[in-house]
Amino acid sequence: MTYKERFDGRKFDEIRPMEAKAGIIPRADGSAYFKIGKSVAYVAVYGPRNLFPKFLQNPEKGILRCSYNMMPFSSGGERVRPGGNRRSKEISMVTEKALLPVVDLNEFPNAVVDVFIELPQTDAGTRCAGICAAAIALADAGISMRDLVAAVSVGKVDDKLVVDLNYDEEAHEAGSTDMPVAMMPRTGQISLLQMDGDLSKEEINKCLQMATKALRQIYEVQKKALKHKYEGESI
Amino acid sequence: MGELLVKEKDIVVPGDELATGMDFLPDSGAYRDNDKIIATRLGVVGVNGRAIRIIPLSGKYIPKKGDTIIGKVIDVTFTGWRIDTNSAYSAMLSSKDATTRFINRGADLTQYFNFGDYIVAKIITVTSQKLIDLTMKAPGLRKLGEGRVITVNPNKVPRIIGKNGSMVSLIKEATGCTIIVGQNGIVWLSGAPEKELLAVNTIRMIEKNAHVSGLTEKVSEFLSKVN
Amino acid sequence: MNSELRQNVLKSLEAGIRLDGRKTDEYRKISVEYGISVNAEGSARVKIGETEILAGVKLSVESPYPDSPNQGTMMVGAELLPLSNPEFEAGPPGIQAIEIARVVDRGIRESETIDTKKLCIKEGEKAWTVIIDICTINDDGNLFDASALASMAALQNAVFPSYENEKIDYKKKTKEKLPLSKAPVSVTVMKIDKYFIVDPLPEEERILDARLTVATTEDGKICAMQKGGDTPLSIEDVDRMIDIAIEKTQELRGHLKR
Numbered sequence: 001m002t003y004k005e006r007f008d009g010r011k012f013d014e015i016r017p018m019e020a021k022a023g024i025i026p027r028a029d030g031s032a033y034f035k036i037g038k039s040v041a042y043v044a045v046y047g048p049r050n051l052f053p054k055f056l057q058n059p060e061k062g063i064l065r066c067s068y069n070m071m072p073f074s075s076g077g078e079r080v081r082p083g084g085n086r087r088s089k090e091i092s093m094v095t096e097k098a099l100l101p102v103v104d105l106n107e108f109p110n111a112v113v114d115v116f117i118e119l120p121q122t123d124a125g126t127r128c129a130g131i132c133a134a135a136i137a138l139a140d141a142g143i144s145m146r147d148l149v150a151a152v153s154v155g156k157v158d159d160k161l162v163v164d165l166n167y168d169e170e171a172h173e174a175g176s177t178d179m180p181v182a183m184m185p186r187t188g189q190i191s192l193l194q195m196d197g198d199l200s201k202e203e204i205n206k207c208l209q210m211a212t213k214a215l216r217q218i219y220e221v222q223k224k225a226l227k228h229k230y231e232g233e234s235i
Numbered sequence: 236m237g238e239l240l241v242k243e244k245d246i247v248v249p250g251d252e253l254a255t256g257m258d259f260l261p262d263s264g265a266y267r268d269n270d271k272i273i274a275t276r277l278g279v280v281g282v283n284g285r286a287i288r289i290i291p292l293s294g295k296y297i298p299k300k301g302d303t304i305i306g307k308v309i310d311v312t313f314t315g316w317r318i319d320t321n322s323a324y325s326a327m328l329s330s331k332d333a334t335t336r337f338i339n340r341g342a343d344l345t346q347y348f349n350f351g352d353y354i355v356a357k358i359i360t361v362t363s364q365k366l367i368d369l370t371m372k373a374p375g376l377r378k379l380g381e382g383r384v385i386t387v388n389p390n391k392v393p394r395i396i397g398k399n400g401s402m403v404s405l406i407k408e409a410t411g412c413t414i415i416v417g418q419n420g421i422v423w424l425s426g427a428p429e430k431e432l433l434a435v436n437t438i439r440m441i442e443k444n445a446h447v448s449g450l451t452e453k454v455s456e457f458l459s460k461v462n
Numbered sequence: 463m464n465s466e467l468r469q470n471v472l473k474s475l476e477a478g479i480r481l482d483g484r485k486t487d488e489y490r491k492i493s494v495e496y497g498i499s500v501n502a503e504g505s506a507r508v509k510i511g512e513t514e515i516l517a518g519v520k521l522s523v524e525s526p527y528p529d530s531p532n533q534g535t536m537m538v539g540a541e542l543l544p545l546s547n548p549e550f551e552a553g554p555p556g557i558q559a560i561e562i563a564r565v566v567d568r569g570i571r572e573s574e575t576i577d578t579k580k581l582c583i584k585e586g587e588k589a590w591t592v593i594i595d596i597c598t599i600n601d602d603g604n605l606f607d608a609s610a611l612a613s614m615a616a617l618q619n620a621v622f623p624s625y626e627n628e629k630i631d632y633k634k635k636t637k638e639k640l641p642l643s644k645a646p647v648s649v650t651v652m653k654i655d656k657y658f659i660v661d662p663l664p665e666e667e668r669i670l671d672a673r674l675t676v677a678t679t680e681d682g683k684i685c686a687m688q689k690g691g692d693t694p695l696s697i698e699d700v701d702r703m704i705d706i707a708i709e710k711t712q713e714l715r716g717h718l719k720r
Contacts, residue, residue, distance in 0.1 A: 025600045026512045027547055029295060038500055042599060044545035048295060048323035059364060062323070067552055072539065072595035073502035073518025077632050079593055082541055083554055102249070104275065107297065109364055111323035116545035116552075118597070120516055121499040139249050142294020142390070144275045146266070147250035186250050186273070226248045226277055230292050351464055381469040383481070428474040432483050 003158035007168045008037075015152060015164040015214050020132070020225035022140045030141025032225065034133035036152075036218075037166055038123035043133040044116045045141040048105065051112035062108030066096040066115040068130055074122045076167060091127045092117075098131050098151065098182040098192035104144040113143060124167045124178075125153045131182050131192065136222050140229065150218040151182035151192060154207040156199060161206055163214045179204070181211040185219035188212060243282050244446070246292070247274040253287050264289025279446060292446075296322040296389040296419040298367050300358055305379070305417030306369070308352045311344050318356065318369060321386065321419045326367035328356060333371050353379040353423060355415055379415070382425030385435055387442050389420030394445040395438055402441065402454065409458040410434040433458070468654075468669040475657045481665060487706060489661040494611065494717045496619045503635070504620025508612035510661060512602035514546075517612035518595050519620040519640075523630060526582065526589040534581020534589035538567035539596065540609060546598035563596065565688045566610045569646040569677030570594075573685035575617070580641035588628070592617075592640065603663045606675050610648035611714060617642060618719055646685050647714045649707040650675040653695065658703060660710055674700065676707035680715060684708075 006012065016037030025031035028044035035041075048062050056063070068091040070080045095117065105113060115137065117130040128151035135149040154163050158174040170176050177197025183190055190208075199207065237256025241247060253265055254272040261267050264276040265287055274280075278289040298304075298320055306318035306326060315329040330338045333347060348354060355376050356369040371377065387395060396403050396416050407414050412426030412434045424434050440457055444450060474481055484490070490511030499505040502518035509515075526533055540563035544550045555563070570576065581590040594616060596609045617640055624634035652659050652670045659666065672691035678684050684704065689695065695703070 025514075025545065027600050027602065028545065030293065031545075040499075042545065046544075046548050049548070050323060050325070067544070069543075071499070071516065071518065071597050072541075072593070073499055073505060073520050076501045078522060079520035079595070082539060082595070108323055111365075114544070116543065118543055118545050118599075120505075120518075120597070121501055123501075139277045140293060142277060142291050144264075145249035146273070146275060148248065184250070186252075187268075223248050223251075227246050230246050230277070351466070353466065379466070381466050381473070383470050384467070425470075428477040428479055429483075431474070432479065432481075 003160045003172065003174065006162065008166065012160055012162045013210050013213065015217060016166065018218065018221045020136060020221045022136050022225045022229040028137070028141070030137045030139070030143070032133040032136035032140060034129050034136065036125060036129050036132070036164065038121060039126050039129045040119065040121040041126065041129040041133040042118045042120065043130065043137040045113060045134075045137045045143070046116075047113040047141075048108040048111035049114070051110060056112075057110040059109050062105030062111040062113060064096055064100055064103055064105065064113050064115065066092050066099065066117065066134065068092045068095055068117045068127065070119045070122060070126070074119050076123070091130075094192055094194065095127060095131055095134065099134055099138065099149055101189070101191050102145045102147045102149055102184055103138065104146065107144070113138070113141070124165055124170050125180070128152050128180050128182070132218055132222060136225055139226055147184040147186045148219060148222050149182050149191060150185050150215040150222060151180060152211055152214045152218060153178055153180040154211045154214070155179045155197065156203065161203060161210065163210050179207055181208065181215075183212065183215050185215055239282065241280045243280055245280045246278070247280055247289060248277050249275050253280065258285060260286045262286040262288035264291060291390050293388065294390060296320070298322050298324060298326070298358055298361050298365070298419070300361050302358045302418040303355060303376070304358060304419040305353055305355055305384070305415060305421035305423055306419070308348050308350055308354070311348075311350065313341070316344065316348050318354065320367065321389070321421050324365040324367055326358070326369045328354070328369040328371065332359070332369065335372060348378055353384055355379060355417065379423050380425070382413070382423050383431050383435065385422050385438070387420050387422055387438060389418070391442045391445040392416060392418055392420060394450065395422070395441050397451070402451065405451070405454060406434050406437050406458065464669050467665060471666060471669055472655055475654065480659065481663055486657060486659045487710065489710065489713065492714065492717050494615050496615060496719070501632070502616070503623060504616045504618070504640070506612050506615030506619055508608045508615065510604055510608045512600055513604055513608050514599040515605070515608045515612040516597045516599060517609070517616040519616045520593050520595070521620070521623060522591050522593070523583065523588050523625065524591045525587060531586035532582045533578040534591060535578065536571065536576055536592040536594070538563045538570070538594045538613060540566070541595070541597050542601070542605070543598050547601035550601070561688070561690075562605060562609050565606065565648070565675055565686065566594070566596065566613050568686035569610055569648055570613065570617070573644050573646040573677070573679045573683070575642055575644045575646055577641040577643055583625070590622070601664070603667055604650065604661050606650045607648050607661065607714065610646070610677065611717065614645055614647060615718060618645070644679045645715065645718055646677045646679050647711050647718070648675050648677040649710045649714060651703040651706045653691070653693070653699060653703070658706055660706065674703045674707070676704055678708055678711045682708065
């Protein structure tokens with residue numbers, strides 16, 4: 001059986017509906033909400049602020065620290081035990097690396113910018129949703145950035161290359177491949193790339209082209225969210 | 236041949252292209268990438284001749300020499316006080332810079348300023364490693380007594396103060412409150428409780444409408460409506 | 463440490479108003495939204511002013527405790543997420559989170575809101591476990607009352623997942639609601655000097671002398687209490703605080719589905 005039509009009726013290169021908001025957590029220095037399909041991320045940014053313990057400080061520039069966490073009731077299966085695990089630690093780390101190339105913290109030696117990503121509801125593609133929200137939240141926090149970062153997962157379900165896999169597609173009985181990609185949309189540089197499954201070099205190339213196209217749409221949604229928050233404040 | 240891709244007062248986000256060609260120059264909040272000028276901050280476009288800058292709409296306070304700030308005592312040491320500045324860095328107020336009176340070495344410094352006290356002070360030094368020194372030896376610099384302390388967006392402080400302090404004077408007159416606005420986004424105010432509340436609400440209104448034209452009239456109206 | 467703040471709060475209270483202009487017994491705007499997380503068996507969002515809490519319910523099937531072989535169990539967890547307040551740290555729940563979880567737990571448990579006997583599938587072998595998790599999104603004071611309200615709303619929203627051949631299919635939800643018989647709601651009353659207030663702002667929480675959380679069911683029964691703060695209370699104080707709590711409970715319960 002080949003994958004002729006997507007479970008949710010989307011075209012193969014079509015992303016799920018998105019919703020983005022900036023400034024949803026008043027206590028934070030910057031914050032954002034990003035929803036793609038049924039995956040939802042809340043992000044708060046705090047800082048630049050004092051960093052303790054002192055040995056973590058970098059006297060040359062501020063550091064970025066990301067934390068990715070699924071709420072206990074967020075998953076489609078059993079309750080997620082609070083307190084993190086190996087998976088969430090790794091995702092925190094790759095998220096940090098995905099955002100780092102755009103963030104300029106030279107003005108803030110010894111300080112830290114904390115990015116807290118929380119997922120109340122998940123349906124695949126959550127690290128990408130977290131990165132999309134984090135980029136909005138960092139800009140909202142007034143952090144100096146060379147660009148935003150947008151992320152989406154691409155891959156293969158059965159024999160079809162697809163964009164933005166949902167959970168059912170990831171769990172497809174004929175097998176699926178998932179390749180999360182983050183890019184700086186203006187220059188097309190890649191800052192996150194992971195893959196698990198089975199893709200040929202040609203397929204990877206094709207997938208990256210599809211991702212580039214999808215990320216441009218995501219970028220527009222991110223920009224709109226930021227401008228929307230501040231629109232009332234101008235002119 | 237250069238072209239401006241945005242207008243004065245447009246809201247831009249990091250990564251937005253502001254201009255192409257070599258005719259324009261990036262000022263604060265912007266950088267050049269080959270023949271393009273790109274925004275690095277969320278803010279409002281300001282064009283001054285060939286220079287394009289972004290006036291930020293958000294972001295933490297960055298300590299600058301000469302700024303008058305409101306800080307909070309977070310530690311008392313042998314030689315002075317450590318002060319929270321509402322930024323990424325705390326500052327030192329040395330006992331010799333705190334008062335014109337002579338303080339004996341080893342004296343109990345809490346009799347001057349104690350934990351949790353708020354002070355108005357001036358920044359005299361900021362090093363590249365962001366070590367900050369404060370002084371209180373200038374008119375108006377003092378310890379603050381009973382009053383309300385609120386935090387505002389430091390990028391909106393110029394609007395709250397107004398030209399030559401006109402905006403804050405307007406609020407002071409209408410409410411009878413004593414109001415001190417620190418460059419670091421900390422505001423201290425003291426007066427009759429309901430007047431304090433009116434002053435706080437007015438400041439919040441200015442914060443939300445900082446870039447609206449005719450703000451002074453709006454503020455007068457806001458103040459008179461409630462009074 | 464906070465003496466100037468305290469003086470300022472008291473100055474306002476003497477004039478009969480709070481820092482934000484409210485009366486002493488006045489709550490901020492409350493909203494309850496049901497079903498905010500599709501994967502949870504039940505969920506809710508509660509906002510009190512700018513405080514925002516999410517609560518979610520997950521169900522699983524476990525063997526019952528040997529001392530109650532014909533009953534299911536329930537548990538409450540709370541996480542004060544570092545995203546919701548600059549002072550909250552990442553890591554295992556601190557005492558503040560544990561206290562909130564336990565006070566919410568007692569309100570639900572002691573009122574026998576959930577009929578745990580009806581959670582039993584096969585005596586001594588299989589029974590449902592109900593886990594409520596509370597997550598803070600923005601802390602602008604009064605996490606206690608917001609957490610209790612969100613937990614109750616999440617329970618009301620919950621349905622059983624399909625359970626066939628001793629296996630849960632979380633993807634398939636039934637229409638069967640949890641066996642709930644009551645709806646306990648908590649109100650926390652603060653004492654600052656000689657004043658009693660409800661729904662505190664963070665500034666007010668910082669200078670409180672004592673607080674008393676009172677959970678009550680709709681029939682007016684008090685099912686759980688917790689005194690906090692460093693200052694003791696007189697019997698008269700407690701009496702007064704319970705009166706205020708019972709009165710305000712009506713208002714909070716009004717936001718729950720009947």
